[in-house]
Amino acid sequence: MSLIALAPGILYLPGAVNSVVVVARGADALLIDTGLDDSHARKLLRAVADAGLTPCGILNTHSHADHHGGNAFILKRFPELKIFAPPLEDALITHPILEPLTLFGARPPRELQNKFLLAPRSPARLAPEPGLCRIGGADIELIEVAGHASLMYAVRVGEVLYAADALFGPEALAKHPLTFCADSGLQKQSAAKLLELEGVKTVLPGHGEPTDDLAGLVAINLAAYERTTAAVLGAVGGGEASIDELLARVCGALGVTMTNVGAVVLNRAVVSAHLTELLETGRVQMKVSGNKLIFSAQA
Structure with a gap:
């Protein structure tokens, strides 16, 4: 190759x-x-x-x-x-x-x-x-471009932007509806921030093919990230639940089937990240009940 x-x-x-x-x-x-x-x-x-x-x-x-x-x-x-x-x-x-x-x-x-x-x-x-x-x-x-990881760098060389995992190609987003993140709020901010760059003619995501449409790539990524937030919020709306119970609900809503331990811990982290964002924006509340950490919709 x-x-x-x-x-x-x-x-x-x-x-x-x-x-x-x-x-x-x-x-x-x-x-x-x-x-x-x-x-x-x-x-x-x-x-x-x-x-x-x-x-x-x-x-x-x-x-x-x-x-x-x-x-x-x-x-x-x-x-x-x-x-x-x-x-x-x-x-x-x-x-x-x-x-x-x-x-x-x-x-x-x-x-x-x-x-x-x-x-x-x-x-x-x-x-x-x-x-x-x-x-x-x-x-x-x-x-x-923090968010996907605790900290991450995109790299620009002239008119070329390597976005790393701040942006994903459409096939990767479709394959992994629960796009990994450590901080979902920052993930969205970092993707949107790339729109401010001027003079970028080619953008390469960490996973996917190069494109000349930076705005289009940012848009589909932001839509995917918001879709995950909405799925987590919808899961919380289904009644009080622990993170693991919410994870099962979110996977059901997004058509995700987990078959190994790695997928569970990675997707559990994604749900946790979006729960933190929802807590900080006042849409979800958290409490300890029955020796479990429980999340529910904000009254």
């Missing part, structure tokens, strides 16, 4: 997760997001080599395993590479057990210690603050 040009000096490797390659000085190349595992990383390195380029650094936009799981494989080939990530996200990449631990709330059982939630460890350092910067010799602009 070959790299595909988005514009002069910026290319990407399509996959379940897109990897972006920014050409720096000479034949140096900054790798942005390395995929889920060794298989994706191997394809990325082969494509970079076929393009006559050599990795000069890695930037992970956030700490989810599918965006940094290839780091360890790449470091075996290029041990001198430095890895950069946003604040908080750098800690999770360096100590990846924090992801399943946080989702489960305790030491995660074996079923949650898989490559989808527990990537190999790689030593990440703090990326520069948002704005114009240089990483690995590549000149880029970092844009803060």
Whole structure:
């Protein structure tokens, strides 16, 4: 598989997760997001080599395993590479057990210690603050787009925007109606904020194909995020319930069938995020009853 040009000096490797390659000085190349595992990383390195380029650094936009799981494989080939990530996200990449631990709330059982939630460890350092910067010799602009993760960076190079997981392609949204987020309110704000960018001619989501319609992509993402909020609110309207009871109601409303432990803890986190947003906007109330945390519609 070959790299595909988005514009002069910026290319990407399509996959379940897109990897972006920014050409720096000479034949140096900054790798942005390395995929889920060794298989994706191997394809990325082969494509970079076929393009006559050599990795000069890695930037992970956030700490989810599918965006940094290839780091360890790449470091075996290029041990001198430095890895950069946003604040908080750098800690999770360096100590990846924090992801399943946080989702489960305790030491995660074996079923949650898989490559989808527990990537190999790689030593990440703090990326520069948002704005114009240089990483690995590549000149880029970092844009803060928190919400999907505790903190996340989109990356702009000239007229090209790599939105990371602030925006998803339409197929990804249809496949995963409960789009993951740590903060649903911030997720919506970050997506809407990208509309303020001027001069963007090509936008690449973390999952999906490039498009020249930034406004259209933002619109379908915001609609999907609001649909989840509405589904959670509707579930609460069905009567007092715990988070797990609400999760079952939301899955029923959105046609989601969960078949493994990972799906349950991820989707439970999504429902929790939207419940927090609804609590903060006064549409839902929370109490402890019968030794359970119970949510109900605001009277």
